[in-house]
Amino acid sequence: MAEDVLMLNISSAPVTFHKKTNRRPLSTAEKWAQKKRESKRKAVFESQESSASKQRKINQTGQQHTHTQKPQTPRSPPQRSNNRDTEENADRGENSPAKSPSKVKTFPKKAPEEHGDHGRPFIKTSSLFRNNPEIPDVLSPAVNQVKEKVFTSSMFEELNLHPHLVATLHKVLNVTSMTSVQKKTIPVLMSGKDAVVRSQTGSGKTLAYGIPVVQFLQAMQPKVKRSDGPLAVLIVPTREPLHFQSLKVTHRIYSFQPFTWIVPGVLMGGEKRKAEKARLRKGINVLISTPGRLVDHIKNTLSIAFSAVRWLILDEADRTLDLGFEKDLTVILNALNATGLTRQNVLLSATLTEGLSRLASISMKEPVNIHVSEGREETVEACPQAAPQALSDSYAVPERLQQHVVVVPSKLHLVCLAAFILAKCKFEQRQKLIVFISSCEAVEFLLTLFTAILCEKPSTSSTKHTSASLNFYRLHGNMRQEDVAARGLDLPQVTWIVQYNPPVSTVEYVHRVGRTARIGTQGSSLLFLTPSETAFVDVLAKHNISLSEMKMEDVLANLIKDERFKGRGKWDSKRSAAAFEQEVRERATVLQTDFENYVHANNESLQTAKCALQSFLRAYTTYPSSLKHIFHIRSLHLGHAAKSFGLRDAPQGLGSSITTNPANSKDSKKGKDKAKRPPKKLTAKERVSNLMRSEYLSGIDGESKSKKKKRKKKKGQAEEEQSTTA
Ligand SMILES: Nc1ncnc2c1ncn2[C@@H]1O[C@H](COP(=O)(O)OP(=O)(O)OP(=O)(O)O)[C@@H](O)[C@H]1O
Numbered sequence: 205m206a207e208d209v210l211m212l213n214i215s216s217a218p219v220t221f222h223k224k225t226n227r228r229p230l231s232t233a234e235k236w237a238q239k240k241r242e243s244k245r246k247a248v249f250e251s252q253e254s255s256a257s258k259q260r261k262i263n264q265t266g267q268q269h270t271h272t273q274k275p276q277t278p279r280s281p282p283q284r285s286n287n288r289d290t291e292e293n294a295d296r297g298e299n300s301p302a303k304s305p306s307k308v309k310t311f312p313k314k315a316p317e318e319h320g321d322h323g324r325p326f327i328k329t330s331s332l333f334r335n336n337p338e339i340p341d342v343l344s345p346a347v348n349q350v351k352e353k354v355f356t357s358s359m360f361e362e363l364n365l366h367p368h369l370v371a372t373l374h375k376v377l378n379v380t381s382m383t384s385v386q387k388k389t390i391p392v393l394m395s396g397k398d399a400v401v402r403s404q405t406g407s408g409k410t411l412a413y414g415i416p417v418v419q420f421l422q423a424m425q426p427k428v429k430r431s432d433g434p435l436a437v438l439i440v441p442t443r444e445p446l447h448f449q450s451l452k453v454t455h456r457i458y459s460f461q462p463f464t465w466i467v468p469g470v471l472m473g474g475e476k477r478k479a480e481k482a483r484l485r486k487g488i489n490v491l492i493s494t495p496g497r498l499v500d501h502i503k504n505t506l507s508i509a510f511s512a513v514r515w516l517i518l519d520e521a522d523r524t525l526d527l528g529f530e531k532d533l534t535v536i537l538n539a540l541n542a543t544g545l546t547r548q549n550v551l552l553s554a555t556l557t558e559g560l561s562r563l564a565s566i567s568m569k570e571p572v573n574i575h576v577s578e579g580r581e582e583t584v585e586a587c588p589q590a591a592p593q594a595l596s597d598s599y600a601v602p603e604r605l606q607q608h609v610v611v612v613p614s615k616l617h618l619v620c621l622a623a624f625i626l627a628k629c630k631f632e633q634r635q636k637l638i639v640f641i642s643s644c645e646a647v648e649f650l651l652t653l654f655t656a657i658l659c660e661k662p663s664t665s666s667t668k669h670t671s672a673s674l675n676f677y678r679l680h681g682n683m684r685q686e687d688v689a690a691r692g693l694d695l696p697q698v699t700w701i702v703q704y705n706p707p708v709s710t711v712e713y714v715h716r717v718g719r720t721a722r723i724g725t726q727g728s729s730l731l732f733l734t735p736s737e738t739a740f741v742d743v744l745a746k747h748n749i750s751l752s753e754m755k756m757e758d759v760l761a762n763l764i765k766d767e768r769f770k771g772r773g774k775w776d777s778k779r780s781a782a783a784f785e786q787e788v789r790e791r792a793t794v795l796q797t798d799f800e801n802y803v804h805a806n807n808e809s810l811q812t813a814k815c816a817l818q819s820f821l822r823a824y825t826t827y828p829s830s831l832k833h834i835f836h837i838r839s840l841h842l843g844h845a846a847k848s849f850g851l852r853d854a855p856q857g858l859g860s861s862i863t864t865n866p867a868n869s870k871d872s873k874k875g876k877d878k879a880k881r882p883p884k885k886l887t888a889k890e891r892v893s894n895l896m897r898s899e900y901l902s903g904i905d906g907e908s909k910s911k912k913k914k915r916k917k918k919k920g921q922a923e924e925e926q927s928t929t930a
Pocket of ligand 1: 554
């Protein structure tokens with residue numbers, strides 16, 4: 205799964221919105237209906253809560269189907285009669301039983317002024333609050349969270365470093381006292397030993413190896429020359445945006461070092477290979493690279509020579525392995541070992557995994573294990589190479605990081621994310637969020653959607669809310685490297701990490717949340733899970749990561765602050781809790797409707813949404829087998845997932861766009877031969893499209909009715925029911 209990010213940011217000063225009443229005058233019928241609705245609201249809501257079975261739908265002509273309700277007044281304007289994308293009336297139907305016989309669009313037309321410039325002729329949104337799976341209680345087991353003290357009182361002066369280096373640390377990098385990992389690591393590396401360093405994210409690991417490397421290189425005699433080529437090779441996981449950022453930090457350290465004859469250089473793709481080759485030819489002494497790009501140069505660039513390499517540093521080694529670069533690392537190690545030169549090896553990580561122990565054992569000689577965590581002050585010890593295995597499976601996360609989880613049914617994902625963003629970035633100050641999303645297409649889609657709907661003009665509310673303007677930024681792997689750099693994102697000041705799509709591993713989880721609460725600061729994280737994914741909390745708990753639950757209702761309740769999405773009723777704070785809840789549900793529905801109207805406004809936005817859904821589904825198939833019991837595409841309700849992309853209908857035909865496989869058409873010509881062949885191993889794309897075909901079978905690939913019937917039978921009634929409830 206690509207690591208993509210949507211960056212949410214507030215950069216402007218808070219703005220206060222005032223009331224501006226510019227509503228269209230209501231007709232007599234509307235006034236009457238409104239009054240009636242208001243007076244009935246509480247009773248209706250309570251009756252829905254107490255006895256869902258008593259609820260009945262009201263048909264499009266306003267006829268009443270329940271003996272407990274009074275006749276409905278005629279509505280203005282008249283409602284369409286045959287639209288199956290219907291809105292359940294938030295007043296009457298939100299809690300209707302799952303198999304409610306009819307879906308009825310009942311919202312009257314609203315004046316465009318009422319809700320910004322969207323103007324909602326009808327709310328076509330099908331119920332957000334019905335037919336959702338039950339939300340289980342998430343009990344994050346009590347764990348012994350591993351804590352690490354970030355700072356020490358020790359100063360860099362104590363380390364016997366070159367005075368120019370100390371001065372640079374003070375003046376340029378603005379650091380004075382050492383962090384724990386620096387205090388433990390720097391002396392070990394300066395003594396010439398290999399080391400496996402494990403410390404929480406944002407604890408200063410870069411300087412922990414950066415300082416010894418610079419100290420070593422500046423002291424080399426004869427003096428280092430460009431023509432010496434790489435003396436230190438530093439491997440970082442990928443050129444993905446977040447790593448690009450840490451890569452920049454790394455590069456800064458070497459760029460600012462006072463010993464200008466030592467030349468740093470970065471190879472990470474995104475730049476033409478030819479340009480990189482030219483730089484390599486000129487000479488790079490501290491070579492910083494991603495594994496893939498370095499392997500590329502090892503295979504294709506004659507001028508790359510490792511004959512002088514004295515240091516190999518594997519930064520974020522856990523992530524590198526997690527991303528599947530083990531093979532590339534082997535190629536690099538072989539190339540370096542071929543020179544026969546002794547070198548110092550350093551492996552840094554925030555977590556410990558089996559792969560890491562393996563890597564340590566093949567790349568290092570009797571490394572010192574440095575494990576920074578509370579109560580393990582004595583952990584700097586010389587021990588044999590396999591020692592990492594002896595260390596616990598606990599993953600240290602920053603002490604001042606507050607970790608949360610919210611369980612949200614797929615259908616409500618989009619509004620819940622929007623409510624959370626509004627709460628943090630619009631109605632709180634000085635907040636900066638990173639939202640992790642599983643595909644580039646989904647990032648692009650959400651960026652456009654949120655910019656259009658959440659950044660709208662001020663509300664016409666009587667309530668004053670101090671709110672900030674919202675700025676959304678995107679950051680993903682398909683962007684050009686210069687764009688990422690130019691974005692100038694200030695990652696260190698991020699206050700919230702939102703994992704809208706869950707990570708593919710605990711290692712990824714730790715690195716994502718590690719983008720906040722860095723270097724002793726405070727930060728928070730929120731993990732979105734669907735009800736079927738809650739077992740992931742237990743997986744995290746196995747690594748001593750504990751999350752506290754945030755209730756979805758509490759997140760949605762933030763919509764009460766935003767008058768742009770108010771429901772039809774006049775909720776005020778003196779009303780009952782039930783009325784409040786009803787209002788929140790209505791607002792969520794209004795917001796979802798805005799999203800859906802935007803998506804369905806034209807073919808282009810519709811296609812973008814479908815494409816985003818498609819890529820989300822594809823990404824969902826990439827969870828490793830160890831997590832498939834939690835994240836399996838079969839457990840997704842695709843119709844509900846579609847809703848989280850603002851799509852009203854189950855996207856028929858979606859499958860066909862990703863199934864275009866020439867092999868298929870060949871097969872179809874060969875007819876019976878096909879059946880004899882062993883089943884072909886399907887690609888992720890094909891698996892998704894097959895699943896979608898089965899879920900959205902109507903109309904896809906012109907399937908005949910008889911075939912459809914057969915397959916339906918085979919799939920079983922239960923699954924079939926699920927596919928039609930979207
Ligand atoms: N001794 C120090 N005093 C103050 N700030 C420091 C110190 N050492 C490092 N920093 C700053 O702390 C931030 C985090 O450092 P760094 O990126 O090295 O952490 P890390 O442990 O490598 O994190 P990750 O595991 O996420 O890559 C950087 O902005 C860095 O400049």
